[in-house]
Amino acid sequence: MTKPREVVIIGGVAGGMSAATRLRRLDEHARITVLERSGHVSFANCGLPYHVGGVIEDREALLLQTPASLRERFDLDVRVSHEAVRIDRERRVVVSRDLTTGTEREHPYDALVLSPGARPVRPPIPGIGRALTLRDIEDTDALVAATAGARSATVIGGGFIGIELAENLVRRGLRVTVVEATDQVMAPLDPEMVTPVHDRLREHGVHLRLGVSVAEIGADTVTLSDGSTAPAELVVAAVGVRPETALAEAAGLEIGPAGGIAVDPTLRTSDPAIWAVGDAVEKRDGLTHEAVLVPLANTANLQGRMVADLICGRPARLRDVNGTAIVGVFGLQVATTGWNEKRLRAAGRPYRAIHVHPNAHAGYYPGAEQMALKLLVDPVTDAILGAQGVGTDGVDKRIDVISTAMAGGLTASELAGLELAYAPQFGSAKDPVNMLGYLAENLADGVTRTVQWHELADRMAAGAVLLDVRTPAEHAAAPIPGSVLVELDTLRDRLDEIPPGPVIVHCGVGLRAHTAARLLAQHGFDVANLDGGHRTWQAGVR
Amino acid sequence: MTKPREVVIIGGVAGGMSAATRLRRLDEHARITVLERSGHVSFANCGLPYHVGGVIEDREALLLQTPASLRERFDLDVRVSHEAVRIDRERRVVVSRDLTTGTEREHPYDALVLSPGARPVRPPIPGIGRALTLRDIEDTDALVAATAGARSATVIGGGFIGIELAENLVRRGLRVTVVEATDQVMAPLDPEMVTPVHDRLREHGVHLRLGVSVAEIGADTVTLSDGSTAPAELVVAAVGVRPETALAEAAGLEIGPAGGIAVDPTLRTSDPAIWAVGDAVEKRDGLTHEAVLVPLANTANLQGRMVADLICGRPARLRDVNGTAIVGVFGLQVATTGWNEKRLRAAGRPYRAIHVHPNAHAGYYPGAEQMALKLLVDPVTDAILGAQGVGTDGVDKRIDVISTAMAGGLTASELAGLELAYAPQFGSAKDPVNMLGYLAENLADGVTRTVQWHELADRMAAGAVLLDVRTPAEHAAAPIPGSVLVELDTLRDRLDEIPPGPVIVHCGVGLRAHTAARLLAQHGFDVANLDGGHRTWQAGVR
Numbered sequence A, B: 001m002t003k004p005r006e007v008v009i010i011g012g013v014a015g016g017m018s019a020a021t022r023l024r025r026l027d028e029h030a031r032i033t034v035l036e037r038s039g040h041v042s043f044a045n046c047g048l049p050y051h052v053g054g055v056i057e058d059r060e061a062l063l064l065q066t067p068a069s070l071r072e073r074f075d076l077d078v079r080v081s082h083e084a085v086r087i088d089r090e091r092r093v094v095v096s097r098d099l100t101t102g103t104e105r106e107h108p109y110d111a112l113v114l115s116p117g118a119r120p121v122r123p124p125i126p127g128i129g130r131a132l133t134l135r136d137i138e139d140t141d142a143l144v145a146a147t148a149g150a151r152s153a154t155v156i157g158g159g160f161i162g163i164e165l166a167e168n169l170v171r172r173g174l175r176v177t178v179v180e181a182t183d184q185v186m187a188p189l190d191p192e193m194v195t196p197v198h199d200r201l202r203e204h205g206v207h208l209r210l211g212v213s214v215a216e217i218g219a220d221t222v223t224l225s226d227g228s229t230a231p232a233e234l235v236v237a238a239v240g241v242r243p244e245t246a247l248a249e250a251a252g253l254e255i256g257p258a259g260g261i262a263v264d265p266t267l268r269t270s271d272p273a274i275w276a277v278g279d280a281v282e283k284r285d286g287l288t289h290e291a292v293l294v295p296l297a298n299t300a301n302l303q304g305r306m307v308a309d310l311i312c313g314r315p316a317r318l319r320d321v322n323g324t325a326i327v328g329v330f331g332l333q334v335a336t337t338g339w340n341e342k343r344l345r346a347a348g349r350p351y352r353a354i355h356v357h358p359n360a361h362a363g364y365y366p367g368a369e370q371m372a373l374k375l376l377v378d379p380v381t382d383a384i385l386g387a388q389g390v391g392t393d394g395v396d397k398r399i400d401v402i403s404t405a406m407a408g409g410l411t412a413s414e415l416a417g418l419e420l421a422y423a424p425q426f427g428s429a430k431d432p433v434n435m436l437g438y439l440a441e442n443l444a445d446g447v448t449r450t451v452q453w454h455e456l457a458d459r460m461a462a463g464a465v466l467l468d469v470r471t472p473a474e475h476a477a478a479p480i481p482g483s484v485l486v487e488l489d490t491l492r493d494r495l496d497e498i499p500p501g502p503v504i505v506h507c508g509v510g511l512r513a514h515t516a517a518r519l520l521a522q523h524g525f526d527v528a529n530l531d532g533g534h535r536t537w538q539a540g541v542r
């Protein structure tokens, strides 16, 4: 019998433990050691905020496996409270330190897997020592303990985790302030898409402080860069995460341009005996193939499983990533995939933006809620570059469908032809995703032209007439300044009222104005539709 | 100015009216006439059962447009209660009859669009004259009227519409019997997938009479083929629909092998001046490219819009169809796409079946409900052939994702790598669809072998040992007869207890048994996993 393969895995959660279990299934005889610095393995990181909020009441529910259960089922040697402190690449040995005893020990390996994850950034603010962060069970316990008796909390950072925390601290009855240095929460959303998220947070009592930063953390308040203060018996820092690269760096492994451990498409680091996965490594962007950091559980789990295959000599190759993500915000679903407009613009990449506000299911069936969906399209190839969705229902489905379409290489126009399951409770005969396809096709074919919400003012200043084709009541209730009302159903008879020169039509969401635009275009007008209608414009300019 | 294009459209609902509105947007100057036999156009067929049940209370909500609104907005000449009775292809004229006055009239056309839909089949049963059917608003009104005062109803046919009707008649307080000649409702589901649907219907008081047919319809009962009777103050026939081809046939247009109007990939009938769309036409099957009937709204709407483009000389080409469909059954979501196992087997096509029972979202987050998902895979190409899902939550999403993957030509194994939006309320780090991909990959790579529920008895009879690796409590509560219990977590130490020869392992859903199977295989056993575990087996054998 040949000598069993010795595998050491550093990090015992999403990537690391997925690697360990798959490895065992592929190689019953391997000796597999998992080193985990914290006191727990296989825990549900993504559930931690919800335990803080009491939604997941039972702490045990977060612990999917224990060292004992992993020993029994998978014959894994799992050591919690064991930090990997050094990698001796020449001797192929990892040195661990038992954090309870301080004892160091060597673990020889044939293959080493790094899945150390990422660590929360602690911004260098005076008083930051008092701020808590959230990454593991210990952090969660500390946070739960700290909420007891506290009446106020300030969350620094309006990213996914910051927002989840804000919601859950509100659930705990705290007065919550979120301080975000940029002028919006959730950077993956474009500004006009984030407006309903801001609204939702405020409706639920979250105090949003945008465009300011925390200058100093005091005893029970924080002082902001504009001199104001916010109550903060509790302070949580959630300003993002940085790959855990210290150990890899110390071992002389290559760190990539984005600051993560560099791996090739087979997850090998610059040392062929060392693989790395998860939040700690750089991925390749789906659009540019450049190195990016995408700290998400789906990818970490996938890579963890894949690395086991690769170690066992089975073929596997990484896909580029789009970073599909979702977060719940007081019942609102906020999901994204691929690139957003800000990023495309900053990169100087041409794109088309499309906004729709369809119902999650047929409008004639009770309970239909409108969502906002945005699609970004390559104007030359018609490729889907990204999408964003915000709404109370069915946003997850549409973003997953679009993400899948991207994986399958479907063009934006091809979304029109997707066969999506329709009954009135679940969708529409023209599903929101189909509708995006129709709009994309119309733009690609030149059937219609659109103006974006942020272009409107300039166009009007340059002389374009803005025509509101909604009903008089809608117009009266919420006009766009400078617009002229000609209701769609009367338009054909009132063409002579429309002044010469460029016309921009708008309605509530863009649908009626599309019909108006086609009508006018065929009567010789130079016309464009205000993309997403009043709703997108309103969300953008606010 | 050139003479405006004259277009006549027969049928004013999904396909016909989508054609009319798009046509107007493409050609402001066309003269567009829509002939509709019933008293209404643009109504929500798919909502009709829910109006019967009172879920959609307001009848007006079903009427998305009226002739007047379509005149105003789209300048359409819409004539309800006008039946197209004859097509004179030589003179390019349609003859309509005003059903209220009996007056006939000619409508010349340059282009004619047929979107006459399908009509409910009326089985030739003595007494059928009393049976109602459901296709349009008039039918709905009649049905609503008939439910008033009625205490019992028998629905003939357990297809999608029959089941929707059963649910809605229960909502009306009627005692409902569904009579279905085959031994299951919802033919698109395989037998082991339909079990929870049968359960659900029975739990809600629906009397399912499977494997019998209606022999005679009496005054307030029906007599079944086994001599029994069912109360039936109301009788509804829902045994499927047949394309409305009479007019086309009379005009000498080609009817295809599946019994629908034959069209080419540009929706042209055998007469180049006549196009046809929707339920009345044959589509091409996604798998075999053969002619099939797929009477669904998504496709009808798509084709309606497309035919307008084609008439205007714009390029467009039909895709083959997979027939993605969904129906709600007392809160259960039942969805399918592509082919099922029955059909594959009948066609002699090789396939692999995969069953999983994942949670709709992370198990550690409250409210996670298990669903049943089945994937059918081509064993040679790894192509996805079809999928079925049943559950209370998130089934629609998974079927749409799989349908999209099929459209994008992704293989079953590639489902593993899909980036699906994950937060604990919405999915899992390994989403159900990813999980299907993992299983497909394991089968494709020979990492695992499976036995299907319907193969188990034969395998055991031939000497295979069935090993239950669940806990003793699970085994005791619901054993598979003849199985031997060796709990997974003790398996490694008890290998000597396992008799030689072929072993089949099983657990609750297949997951633990997968780990057991890998363990045993590497210890030299000839082992296979019972696909879908106890749950699929149980659903299948019942």
Ligand SMILES: Cc1cc2nc3c(=O)[nH]c(=O)nc-3n(C[C@H](O)[C@H](O)[C@H](O)COP(=O)(O)OP(=O)(O)OC[C@H]3O[C@@H](n4cnc5c(N)ncnc54)[C@H](O)[C@@H]3O)c2cc1C
Pocket: A010, A011, A012, A013, A014, A015, A016, A035, A036, A037, A038, A045, A046, A047, A048, A049, A082, A083, A084, A085, A115, A116, A117, A118, A134, A135, A136, A161, A244, A247, A277, A278, A279, A280, A295, A296, A297, A298, A300, A301, A326, B422, B423, B424
């Ligand atoms: C609060 C929170 C909410 C989240 N919500 C979501 C969500 O909703 N959706 C989503 O997709 N993703 C979410 N994520 C991200 C997701 O959890 C990560 O992408 C995923 O866990 C990364 O897996 P990983 O194996 O790379 O790292 P981790 O799962 O973080 O595991 C790394 C482990 O390595 C250990 N470690 C590090 N260095 C050493 C060392 N030197 N020695 C020994 N052990 C070491 C760490 O203690 C850690 O436990 C969330 C994360 C957090 C913290």
Ligand SMILES: Cc1cc2nc3c(=O)[nH]c(=O)nc-3n(C[C@H](O)[C@H](O)[C@H](O)COP(=O)(O)OP(=O)(O)OC[C@H]3O[C@@H](n4cnc5c(N)ncnc54)[C@H](O)[C@@H]3O)c2cc1C
Pocket: A422, A423, A424, B010, B011, B012, B013, B014, B015, B016, B035, B036, B037, B038, B045, B046, B047, B048, B049, B082, B083, B084, B085, B115, B116, B117, B118, B134, B135, B136, B161, B244, B247, B277, B278, B279, B280, B295, B296, B297, B298, B300, B301, B326
């Ligand atoms: C009760 C019910 C529930 C349904 N639920 C769903 C669902 O949940 N999901 C789904 O995808 N699909 C569903 N469908 C199917 C869907 O409604 C059809 O696929 C779709 O309407 C087909 O469009 P069509 O234009 O081909 O035919 P239709 O929408 O039926 O329109 C055809 C019209 O043509 C008219 N007509 C026929 N012959 C003539 C003539 N000679 N002269 C003038 N007019 C004529 C008819 O009166 C009819 O109104 C359901 C159908 C019904 C009846």
Ligand SMILES: CC(C)(COP(=O)(O)OP(=O)(O)OC[C@H]1O[C@@H](n2cnc3c(N)ncnc32)[C@H](O)[C@@H]1OP(=O)(O)O)[C@@H](O)C(=O)NCCC(=O)NCCS
Pocket: A012, A013, A014, A015, A017, A018, A021, A022, A025, A041, A042, A043, A044, A045, A046, A047, A064, A065, A297, A301, A305, B355, B356, B357, B429, B430, B435, B438, B439, B442, B509, B510, B511, B514, B529, B532
């Ligand atoms: C759970 C964990 C220990 C991995 O365990 P695992 O046994 O590999 O994974 P799962 O329980 O998800 O099951 C997946 C395996 O079961 C198989 N499987 C799943 N359902 C199956 C079924 N019905 N029949 C047969 N096999 C099945 C899959 O194919 C896969 O096996 P494979 O890798 O050999 O192909 C690891 O992912 C972990 O620690 N997760 C918690 C941390 C985490 O993910 N955090 C971030 C998100 S909160």
Ligand SMILES: CC(C)(COP(=O)(O)OP(=O)(O)OC[C@H]1O[C@@H](n2cnc3c(N)ncnc32)[C@H](O)[C@@H]1OP(=O)(O)O)[C@@H](O)C(=O)NCCC(=O)NCCS
Pocket: A355, A356, A357, A429, A430, A435, A438, A439, A442, A509, A510, A511, A514, A529, A532, B012, B013, B014, B015, B017, B018, B021, B022, B025, B041, B042, B043, B044, B045, B046, B047, B064, B065, B297, B301, B305
């Ligand atoms: C509703 C009906 C009259 C069609 O009207 P329609 O105006 O073509 O269709 P919709 O209201 O769905 O809108 C789709 C159009 O608006 C455009 N559109 C939708 N949202 C838009 C937005 N936000 N901005 C710009 N354009 C938009 C689409 O591109 C499409 O136009 P196009 O065909 O020129 O590309 C017809 O489908 C019908 O009668 N339906 C009811 C019957 C039925 O479908 N039954 C079966 C299911 S219950």
